[in-house]
């Protein structure tokens with residue numbers, strides 16, 4: 001099998017798996033316990049907190065470990081607003097943000113969806129235009145999970161704060177860490193979400209960066225772990241794996257970017273030589289190097305995926321089959337891709353382990369896959 005689905009999840013790095021196992025075997029103490037077992041587990045957690053903080057340009061005290069990116073997004077949104085407040089989120093956010101915003105709306109929070117350009121970029125001026133006196137939070141993702149486009153977080157924060165100085169700025173940076181340098185100091189974000197399994201760590205662990213001085217309402221109540229913001233006994237093994245993966249991801253980001261940019265160019269050239277009518281979704285320049293999201297006119301995503309899977313290639317489509325009808329991706333619709341075209345989308349995402357052989361295997365399978373998909377089988 002060829003794996004071209006790194007945006008969905010990544011293989012666990014051997015170093016991270018080792019850290020998980022070590023923590024399971026040696027650090028089984030409860031990190032809240034005062035005895036030596038507890039202290040050993042606590043030390044491992046704090047080492048991971050240091051590593052994650054260093055990887056994203058934050059202080060360790062600003063990192064709250066969570067059960068993944070979804071939980072971090074939910075804590076950021078639900079923890080910072082109350083009924084009657086106004087929130088701005090971009091129209092192409094991950095469902096973890098959009099659905100959290102939807103839940104808040106049902107409780108009396110006003111939500112404005114900021115538009116996204118056809119290039120997959122959110123114009124800071126559009127965000128500024130949506131901010132009003134009751135706006136408490138603005139949330140725009142740093143890197144989109146489907147089309148890989150990269151925002152200018154600094155410009156977005158500045159634009160929002162130029163209208164309302166005390167507005168909180170959240171960014172879902174789940175797809176950013178390991179793909180672009182993450183510098184929360186200069187981004188100007190108050191809150192940022194991360195997930196372990198997108199960067200070679202285990203699943204079910206993530207973090208919310210909470211800038212020092214920002215207060216949130218906890219969503220999980222209990223023993224008061226994580227500065228009272230996320231009660232529950234810490235998942236020490238997963239946190240240890242995440243810490244190791246975050247350190248490696250940050251260290252390798254430039255070298256990986258260079259390698260993946262080359263592979264992606266090969267991929268796109270190859271697809272164009274198979275079918276010249278391929279449409280690239282969003283800006284090719286302002287996107288992480290490992291992402292390629294295309295539409296193949298006259299096909300549907302589900303069929304493409306099944307045929308590719310049968311040919312030994314694992315990737316994703318932006319469209320999902322909901323009750324028998326193809327439901328095109330909200331991301332592609334948000335950037336103005338016509339419904340019929342959006343139905344035939346493919347997301348190919350490369351990562352640390354991707355090679356020329358992977359790209360070539362995909363390209364070899366592609367002509368027959370497209371031909372069969374256009375025939376409807």
Ligand SMILES: Cc1ncc(COP(=O)(O)O)c(C=O)c1O
Nearest residue numbers: 068069070094096145174175195
């Ligand atoms: C941009 C983005 N945000 C949030 C999430 C959710 O993260 P997790 O799978 O850790 O809950 C994902 C994962 O698909 C994502 O890509």
